Amino acid sequence: MRMTNRPVSIQDIAKVAGVSHSTVSRALRDSPLISLEVRQRIQRLAQEMGYTPNQVAQSLKERRTNTVGVVITSISDPFLARVVLGIEEVAQAAGIQVLLSISDNDPQREIQLIDSFHRRRVDGVISSTARIDETHLRRLVKMGIPTVLINQAVPGDAPLVRAVQVDDYASAMQAVRYLLSLGHRAIGYLGAGNRPRSNWLRLSGYRDALRMAGVSANESWIRVAPAEHRYYAEDVADGQAMLEALLPTGITAVFCYNDTVAVGALLACHQLGIAVPEQLSIVGFDDVELAQYVTPPLTTVHQPKLRLGRRAMEMLLELVEEKPVQNEVLPTDLVVRRSTAPAPKTAPAMERRPREER
Amino acid sequence: MRMTNRPVSIQDIAKVAGVSHSTVSRALRDSPLISLEVRQRIQRLAQEMGYTPNQVAQSLKERRTNTVGVVITSISDPFLARVVLGIEEVAQAAGIQVLLSISDNDPQREIQLIDSFHRRRVDGVISSTARIDETHLRRLVKMGIPTVLINQAVPGDAPLVRAVQVDDYASAMQAVRYLLSLGHRAIGYLGAGNRPRSNWLRLSGYRDALRMAGVSANESWIRVAPAEHRYYAEDVADGQAMLEALLPTGITAVFCYNDTVAVGALLACHQLGIAVPEQLSIVGFDDVELAQYVTPPLTTVHQPKLRLGRRAMEMLLELVEEKPVQNEVLPTDLVVRRSTAPAPKTAPAMERRPREER
DNA sequence: TGCGGGGGTGCAAACATGTGCATTATAGCG
DNA sequence: CGCTATAATGCACATGTTTGCACCCCCGCA
Numbered sequence: 001m002r003m004t005n006r007p008v009s010i011q012d013i014a015k016v017a018g019v020s021h022s023t024v025s026r027a028l029r030d031s032p033l034i035s036l037e038v039r040q041r042i043q044r045l046a047q048e049m050g051y052t053p054n055q056v057a058q059s060l061k062e063r064r065t066n067t068v069g070v071v072i073t074s075i076s077d078p079f080l081a082r083v084v085l086g087i088e089e090v091a092q093a094a095g096i097q098v099l100l101s102i103s104d105n106d107p108q109r110e111i112q113l114i115d116s117f118h119r120r121r122v123d124g125v126i127s128s129t130a131r132i133d134e135t136h137l138r139r140l141v142k143m144g145i146p147t148v149l150i151n152q153a154v155p156g157d158a159p160l161v162r163a164v165q166v167d168d169y170a171s172a173m174q175a176v177r178y179l180l181s182l183g184h185r186a187i188g189y190l191g192a193g194n195r196p197r198s199n200w201l202r203l204s205g206y207r208d209a210l211r212m213a214g215v216s217a218n219e220s221w222i223r224v225a226p227a228e229h230r231y232y233a234e235d236v237a238d239g240q241a242m243l244e245a246l247l248p249t250g251i252t253a254v255f256c257y258n259d260t261v262a263v264g265a266l267l268a269c270h271q272l273g274i275a276v277p278e279q280l281s282i283v284g285f286d287d288v289e290l291a292q293y294v295t296p297p298l299t300t301v302h303q304p305k306l307r308l309g310r311r312a313m314e315m316l317l318e319l320v321e322e323k324p325v326q327n328e329v330l331p332t333d334l335v336v337r338r339s340t341a342p343a344p345k346t347a348p349a350m351e352r353r354p355r356e357e358r
Numbered sequence: 359m360r361m362t363n364r365p366v367s368i369q370d371i372a373k374v375a376g377v378s379h380s381t382v383s384r385a386l387r388d389s390p391l392i393s394l395e396v397r398q399r400i401q402r403l404a405q406e407m408g409y410t411p412n413q414v415a416q417s418l419k420e421r422r423t424n425t426v427g428v429v430i431t432s433i434s435d436p437f438l439a440r441v442v443l444g445i446e447e448v449a450q451a452a453g454i455q456v457l458l459s460i461s462d463n464d465p466q467r468e469i470q471l472i473d474s475f476h477r478r479r480v481d482g483v484i485s486s487t488a489r490i491d492e493t494h495l496r497r498l499v500k501m502g503i504p505t506v507l508i509n510q511a512v513p514g515d516a517p518l519v520r521a522v523q524v525d526d527y528a529s530a531m532q533a534v535r536y537l538l539s540l541g542h543r544a545i546g547y548l549g550a551g552n553r554p555r556s557n558w559l560r561l562s563g564y565r566d567a568l569r570m571a572g573v574s575a576n577e578s579w580i581r582v583a584p585a586e587h588r589y590y591a592e593d594v595a596d597g598q599a600m601l602e603a604l605l606p607t608g609i610t611a612v613f614c615y616n617d618t619v620a621v622g623a624l625l626a627c628h629q630l631g632i633a634v635p636e637q638l639s640i641v642g643f644d645d646v647e648l649a650q651y652v653t654p655p656l657t658t659v660h661q662p663k664l665r666l667g668r669r670a671m672e673m674l675l676e677l678v679e680e681k682p683v684q685n686e687v688l689p690t691d692l693v694v695r696r697s698t699a700p701a702p703k704t705a706p707a708m709e710r711r712p713r714e715e716r
Numbered sequence: 717t718g719c720g721g722g723g724g725t726g727c728a729a730a731c732a733t734g735t736g737c738a739t740t741a742t743a744g745c746g
Numbered sequence: 747c748g749c750t751a752t753a754a755t756g757c758a759c760a761t762g763t764t765t766g767c768a769c770c771c772c773c774g775c776a
Contacts, residue, residue: 005502006421007476007479007501007502050500050501052473052476052477052501053477054418054477054479055477055478055479056414056417056418056423056478056479057418059414060412060414060415060418063364065414067457075433075439075443075446076436076439076440076443076647078434078436081433081434081439082434084433084458085433085434085460088433088458088460092459092460092467095474097457097459097474097478098457098458098459099425099455099456099457099458100442100446100456100457100458101446101450101455101456102443102446102450109450115410116453116455118365118410119410119411119412119413120413120414120455121365121412121413121414142408143365143408143410144363144365233647236647236651263651267651270653289434289591289594290648290651293594293621293625293648294651294652294653295628295652295653
């Protein structure tokens with residue numbers, strides 16, 4: 001029946017108990033300096049009065065907030081959702097709070113977010129935004145905020161910045177080699193220009209796999225969605241449009257930047273009456289849940305999304321504790337489902353037959 | 359070239375400028391009490407020294423943290439992802455930070471999270487967890503924390519608790535009536551027991567729609583996944599299993615608790631060789647992105663997910679400002695895609711034909 | 717010259733907590 | 747009986763910021 005709605009402080013308890021606030025503070029932390037009797041009385045009192053320690057005061061004193069800032073480009077991207085889940089899991093276990101912020105790939109906003117994190121004195125930052133530029137990183141470094149990057153390039157000279165990654169280049173290469181092993185030669189690439197780094201790495205893996213197999217490069221097989229596209233939801237539409245534009249080149253398979261683009265491609269095939277995988281094989285990247293549920297289920301490169309998130313958080317905690325920590329590269333797997341098949345004997349999938357009406 | 363890595367405070371600036379820290383504080387907030395000359399000099403100095411105000415100290419003083427806690431059951435649920443996006447959007451615009459926590463539908467953990475929010479002195483809480491029980495709410499109320507619930511029941515006696523909702527009952531009714539209008543009579547229901555309230559409401563809408571159409575109730579048409587299932591990802595498997603169990607009852611259509619369950623049902627049909635919508639019509643709920651991308655695209659009840667999130671945050675802000683705020687119900691739409699068709703003339707979809715090999 | 721007033725600045729308290737040090741009381745021992 | 751060691755508690759300061767109030771200085775006016 002308190003009249004004021006101000007939460008109770010140790011001062012309030014001290015007044016009731018007839019001791020000083022220091023005694024209460026010590027009693028609540030079970031300090032042996034306080035006699036057992038008083039300790040128990042105060043603890044009971046705190047319980048009764050509904051005391052909850054004020055973490056902002058503690059943070060001010062301890063110079064540590066037990067929070068980390070997490071920047072992601074989109075929360076609708078199922079890849080990032082899994083990563084965040086991994087981060088959250090470790091964070092909760094360690095008693096630290098996640099400040100989640102969404103940047104929509106807007107550099108302007110990213111700067112604001114980083115400033116906001118600094119004002120709030122987060123203990124560290126995890127970034128899984130696609131194109132953090134050097135400027136932001138320098139900002140973070142200058143502020144002395146430990147930072148872990150997920151699937152991003154790590155600058156050489158930054159002492160408190162680490163990264164967990166996946167080998168985009170090698171993974172792409174493995175995927176394309178699998179298509180080659182199925183007899184495909186005319187293989188397309190559908191990229192995402194708004195993730196410059198990973199797109200470039202996957203594209204390079206694709207190119208080198210072809211080159212090493214003796215397939216002469218054909219630039220018209222390669223499409224990359226414009227970098228201005230900022231929202232995750234655009235990936236599907238991009239995939240559709242790019243696949244349609246790619247068809248006349250006579251490809252028998254496509255390797256896609258990610259599963260979402262691949263789903264777009266698949267959708268275009270459905271609409272154009274192209275049979276997957278009989279006429280066209282499709283390979284994605286990420287292995288998001290959706291990949292299993294489309295028809296046919298997607299062959300794709302599995303990324304250990306939960307582990308990426310978990311390790312990022314673990315590394316960040318170690319960084320905060322000033323332990324030495326190394327950059328890490330986690331392994332991927334090619335998971336073969338039903339969207340890929342041996343290359344058709346006949347000429348490429350150019351003849352469009354109208355889809356049977358239902 | 360600071361040696362210490364402690365961020366600069368107004369004290370530090372004061373020392374350099376040869377004034378008191380109060381003067382610096384006022385100067386930085388552009389107080390007319392300070393002479394223009396000094397004000398500008400200090401502002402320039404602050405800039406040079408890389409000063410960033412310490413928000414935790416401010417929070418302590420102002421008794422306001424500009425943070426809100428958000429509890430959701432799962433981040434992988436695309437419905438919640440959109441809701442969170444709406445929340446974030448409004449929050450960022452208002453300069454407040456979102457503390458995101460995931461409960462995995464674990465009551466134990468939810469209590470911990472609410473305590474953690476209280477310790478951190480969040481200004482308010484938004485909950486979109488499926489089965490917050492009275493206990494938690496009482497806790498929040500007793501702490502005097504303004505709270506907005508999304509798609510949850512709002513207790514009558516709680517002054518600082520409001521809700522934004524969708525009319526589950528009416529929406530379900532509308533969906534089932536649509537199926538009835540297509541000539542379906544044997545209509546199944548696939549539910550989710552781990553969302554007791556909304557599941558019950560949707561089930562009731564389903565029941566009443568049938569009853570009002572003069573279709574005699576058949577309890578064997580109704581399946582509800584066990585309440586113990588805690589993870590979002592289980593929805594798909596539940597949908598698959600339940601549909602398979604339902605088939606022998608001779609239904610020609612199913613209304614599903616949400617799109618994810620519906621996708622499970624769809625998947626089961628693909629595997630069992632049942633043509634959708636020719637042999638079986640499927641209706642989902644939520645209208646998540648995925649609903650458009652499966653084949654055939656799902657007919658579903660559209661929930662205004664972004665708006666739910668936005669309004670929740672807006673209402674919370676008003677609540678914090680001690681303005682009067684009303685509970686709200688947002689409208690839904692039935693969006694008809696290609697997973698529904700008139701009821702087949704022939705007997706129900708019982709004859710399973712093997713799926714053609716590919 | 718003395719006084720009032722106003723512009724400009726500093727002091728100190730407050731927010732809630734933690735902790736080194738001083739202080740008090742008590743008991744034990746020479 | 748007095749001194750010292752020890753147990754138990756309070757004082758005061760620190761964290762970084764905001765703000766009411768007091769203060770100082772100078773100018774103008776009587």
